[in-house]
Amino acid sequence: MRDFALELEQRKQAGLYRTRRQISGPQQPVLTSDGKPLLSFCSNDYLGLANHPANIDALRDALPETGLGGAASHLICGHHDAHHRLEQRLAEFTGRSSALFFSTGYMANMGVISALAGRGDTIFSDRLNHASIIDGCILSRAKIRRYAHGDVAALETMLAQTSGHKLVVTDGVFSMDGDVAPLKELARVCRAHDALLVVDDAHGIGVLGPQGRGSIAAQGLSEEDVPVLIGTLGKAVGTSGAFVAGSSVLMDYLVQKARTYIYTTAMPPAIAAATCASIDLIEHDDDRRRHLEKLIAAFRQQATAMGYQLMPSETPIQPIMVGDNWTALELSKALEQQGLLVTAIRPPTVPEGEARLRVTFSAAHSEADLNRLLRALSSCRHLLSSPGVAV
Numbered sequence: 001m002r003d004f005a006l007e008l009e010q011r012k013q014a015g016l017y018r019t020r021r022q023i024s025g026p027q028q029p030v031l032t033s034d035g036k037p038l039l040s041f042c043s044n045d046y047l048g049l050a051n052h053p054a055n056i057d058a059l060r061d062a063l064p065e066t067g068l069g070g071a072a073s074h075l076i077c078g079h080h081d082a083h084h085r086l087e088q089r090l091a092e093f094t095g096r097s098s099a100l101f102f103s104t105g106y107m108a109n110m111g112v113i114s115a116l117a118g119r120g121d122t123i124f125s126d127r128l129n130h131a132s133i134i135d136g137c138i139l140s141r142a143k144i145r146r147y148a149h150g151d152v153a154a155l156e157t158m159l160a161q162t163s164g165h166k167l168v169v170t171d172g173v174f175s176m177d178g179d180v181a182p183l184k185e186l187a188r189v190c191r192a193h194d195a196l197l198v199v200d201d202a203h204g205i206g207v208l209g210p211q212g213r214g215s216i217a218a219q220g221l222s223e224e225d226v227p228v229l230i231g232t233l234g235k236a237v238g239t240s241g242a243f244v245a246g247s248s249v250l251m252d253y254l255v256q257k258a259r260t261y262i263y264t265t266a267m268p269p270a271i272a273a274a275t276c277a278s279i280d281l282i283e284h285d286d287d288r289r290r291h292l293e294k295l296i297a298a299f300r301q302q303a304t305a306m307g308y309q310l311m312p313s314e315t316p317i318q319p320i321m322v323g324d325n326w327t328a329l330e331l332s333k334a335l336e337q338q339g340l341l342v343t344a345i346r347p348p349t350v351p352e353g354e355a356r357l358r359v360t361f362s363a364a365h366s367e368a369d370l371n372r373l374l375r376a377l378s379s380c381r382h383l384l385s386s387p388g389v390a391v
């Protein structure tokens with residue numbers, strides 16, 4: 001039998017042991033942990049909609065009409081009017097013919113990728129893609145070829161060498177670096193080499209592009225360029241679940257083939273109703289995005305001036321590069337002592353030697369909140385000997 005206790009101990013020794021923090025109260029920028037208030041800079045509630053009164057009201061109003069539980073899978077008797085309305089709303093919001101509502105982004109990636117590629121096909125995946133994409137690729141049993149992060153030329157060479165069905169998959173916004181994929185270029189090489197392009201825009205939907213329509217719209221692209229769009233609803237949208245959007249034929253095919261859609265209980269339909277309300281806010285409330293942009297620009301300017309090493313990101317994901325696992329943990333702890341919550345991210349979530357603090361911003365943060373973070377970072381600067389290099 002494997003010695004699990006020994007493996008756990010080895011993780012602890014390497015600074016890689018993962019812990020869960022118990023929080024209470026709602027996810028606002030200030031949350032409660034161990035009875036203490038902590039100003040959080042690590043949630044994905046980028047627009048501050050996770051507790052918006054209009055969304056909570058929509059949930060409450062829907063409950064008497066829909067009941068609570070999904071009760072069955074979509075293909076048995078779980079597909080409710082509220083799910084259907086959300087799918088139509090998501091199709092309209094993303095400018096696509098059709099959409100399908102999944103229970104989580106993890107399940108959407110697993111289900112969509114494994115349905116659209118199989119044995120004998122080849123999937124090309126950016127080296128920094130999210131774990132759920134990697135797992136979807138493995139589940140498909142297709143041949144997997146990873147290309148260097150954002151390297152379209154390397155991808156094109158690989159595509160040219162490959163025959164048979166090809167699928168290219170990328171994050172729209174990379175979850176741990178915050179940079180945006182070169183979608184225009186990816187769309188061009190996919191078209192040239194007859195490959196299907198799948199974009200997981202988990203961190204772009206709501207935040208980027210006109211009316212928050214995501215990184216594909218932000219780069220002036222449409223369904224023709226990116227036939228398969230995956231988005232999640234638990235981040236900027238502030239509710240829960242995920243979706244895939246594309247042509248009606250593709251959605252029909254996924255209803256037949258995506259096992260994580262078929263063999264699971266439908267989400268509580270009231271969540272779908274609340275999600276529709278949130279999308280209305282996203283479409284009409286540009287002020288949240290403008291405020292977020294200001295916070296991001298001010299943070300980048302001032303943290304860089306302090307000598308912190310950031311990544312080339314203009315999104316709410318603003319990692320502070322540290323390098324060493326222990327130093328990342330130490331910096332996170334020092335910030336917590338000042339009432340701030342910024343989680344350390346270590347391998348295998350990021351590559352070896354690239355531990356970091358993943359700072360994320362939300363429209364719910366005030367300028368005063370940002371200034372508190374900057375003051376705390378200034379007082380912790382000595383923990384790093386030089387930018388991005390551990391003492």
Ligand code: PMP
Nearest residue numbers: 104105106130132175202232234
């Ligand atoms: N894709 C990306 C790029 C993500 O960052 C995440 C979650 N962090 C997911 C998919 C999974 O989404 P969900 O949390 O809804 O399962």
